[in-house]
Amino acid sequence: MAVKDEIGRGRGGIGKNPARSRDHNRRVVLDLLRQNGPQGRKELAEATQLSSPAVANILDELLAEGLILDLGRRRAGRGQPPLHFALNPEGAHTFGFEIGVNGIVTVVLDLLGNPVTQRRSDPESLAPEDCLRLLQSEIAALRADAAGQLLGIGVVLPGPFSTDAQRAADPTTLQGWEDVSAQSLSEALGHPVWMENDANAAALSEALFGAAAQLHHAAVIYFGEGVGLGVLNEGRLLRGARGNAGEIGHIVTVPNGRPCPCGQRGCFERYVSRHALAEALGMTLRPGAIGRLWQEQDPRLLGWIAEAGRHLAPMAAMIENMLDPESIIIAGQLPAPVIEALIAAVPLVPSVAAHPARALPRLCLGQSGAFTAALGAAALPLYEALTPQSWVAQPDSARGGEA
Structure with a gap:
C-alpha cells in the first residue's frame, strides 16, 4: 500500500499487529475513515494489513467511545451485506x-x-x-x-x-x-x-481547508498585525530550529528605510502588514474598517495597496527562488477583495517560478477566510x-x- 505522509491528502498508514501498537492502529483506522468515508471491516483490514479480529476490536472500542458510527448494512452483491462504519462528527x-x-x-x-x-x-x-x-x-x-x-x-x-x-x-x-x-x-x-x-x-489551515489542499509545495504569506510566511514542503510544515522559519517580516527590503522596532531599518513588515496599513491610513483598524474603506475606494487604502504591491514583488521572487513553491498563497486578516487587489498590484519579476509550463498562478488568494x-x-x-x-x-x- 502506498503511503503519502502529507497534510490533508492521501495520508494513511499500515497497522502494526503487536499489542503495544494499539494506539497507532487506532489512528490508522480513524485516518482511513477520515479520508475515505464509510468503510466495512474487510476494507479496513485490507487497507491497514491488520487481522480482521484486530480491526473488529478497534471498531468496537471506537464505537464504545462514540468516535465512530455504525451505519448498518449496505447492500453490495450476494450474501450478507457488510456493516459500514464512519466517523461520528459529534x-x-x-x-x-x-x-x-x-x-x-x-x-x-x-x-x-x-x-x-x-x-x-x-x-x-x-x-x-x-x-x-x-x-x-x-x-x-x-x-x-x-x-x-x-x-x-x-x-x-x-x-x-x-x-x-x-x-x-x-x-x-x-x-x-x-x-x-x-x-x-x-x-x-x-x-x-x-x-x-x-x-x-495559516499554512496548515490552507492545506486542510483551502487553497493548498491539492498542493505538495506551497508558501502562505499571512497577514496578522504583522506579516509572516508559512511553508509546506511535501505537505509538511517547515518550522526551523525554534519555530521561526518564514520570518519574512524582518528581512530588510528597503536599505536605510523606515525604522523598525527590531533595530533595523527598512524591514518588509514596515511596508507590507496591517500595522503598515494602519500607519498609511492614520487610524486604528477596528473590525470592519478595511472593508468599509474598500467599499468607499478610499484613496489612502488604494495608495497603500499600490505601494505594498511594489514591495511584494521582490519578496515573492525571493520566496520562489529559495523554496520553489507551486504557488504563493496570500491569506489572513484582510478582506478578500483587498487581497485580490494587492495580488493584482504586484509587478511580478523573473524567478524560477516564471516558466511557461505553470498550471497555477504565482500568487493566489487564500480560501479559508479571516479566521484561517x-x-x-x-x-x-x-x-x-x-x-x-x-x-x-x-x-x-x-x-x-x-x-
Whole structure:
C-alpha cells in the first residue's frame, strides 16, 4: 500500500499487529475513515494489513467511545451485506485560539474538521495571566455546548518566538508571552495544548481547508498585525530550529528605510502588514474598517495597496527562488477583495517560478477566510489524534514545534 505522509491528502498508514501498537492502529483506522468515508471491516483490514479480529476490536472500542458510527448494512452483491462504519462528527471536538495584538479568535471543530463555532473577542488585556483566565472561561462555556470529548486545544501566537529584547517594543507581537510554553498552558487549562506561530497555522489551515489542499509545495504569506510566511514542503510544515522559519517580516527590503522596532531599518513588515496599513491610513483598524474603506475606494487604502504591491514583488521572487513553491498563497486578516487587489498590484519579476509550463498562478488568494490561523490552531490536536504519523508538536513540546 502506498503511503503519502502529507497534510490533508492521501495520508494513511499500515497497522502494526503487536499489542503495544494499539494506539497507532487506532489512528490508522480513524485516518482511513477520515479520508475515505464509510468503510466495512474487510476494507479496513485490507487497507491497514491488520487481522480482521484486530480491526473488529478497534471498531468496537471506537464505537464504545462514540468516535465512530455504525451505519448498518449496505447492500453490495450476494450474501450478507457488510456493516459500514464512519466517523461520528459529534464524537469529539477541538478548540483553536488565535491570540493576537487585536484580540482573540476562537474556533471549534467537530471530528470531521467542520467549524461549529467561530467568533472574535476583544479583551481589555492580552497579558498571559488575563488571557489564561479568559481561555478557562471560554473552554468551560464551549464544553457545555460542544458534543463529545475534547481532544485538545491549539493556541497560535504571532512570531517570532524566543528572540532578543529588541522585540520588546514591536507593536505587531504580544508582550509577556516569551516564557509561556505549551506545557504550562496544558497544566493550567487541564487539557493537552499545542502551540504554533500564526503563519504556520495559516499554512496548515490552507492545506486542510483551502487553497493548498491539492498542493505538495506551497508558501502562505499571512497577514496578522504583522506579516509572516508559512511553508509546506511535501505537505509538511517547515518550522526551523525554534519555530521561526518564514520570518519574512524582518528581512530588510528597503536599505536605510523606515525604522523598525527590531533595530533595523527598512524591514518588509514596515511596508507590507496591517500595522503598515494602519500607519498609511492614520487610524486604528477596528473590525470592519478595511472593508468599509474598500467599499468607499478610499484613496489612502488604494495608495497603500499600490505601494505594498511594489514591495511584494521582490519578496515573492525571493520566496520562489529559495523554496520553489507551486504557488504563493496570500491569506489572513484582510478582506478578500483587498487581497485580490494587492495580488493584482504586484509587478511580478523573473524567478524560477516564471516558466511557461505553470498550471497555477504565482500568487493566489487564500480560501479559508479571516479566521484561517485559528482554524489551523484547532486542526493541530484534531489531526494529531486522527493520523498515525505525527507531524505536529506534541503537547509537552516547546513552542513553535520543537520536539
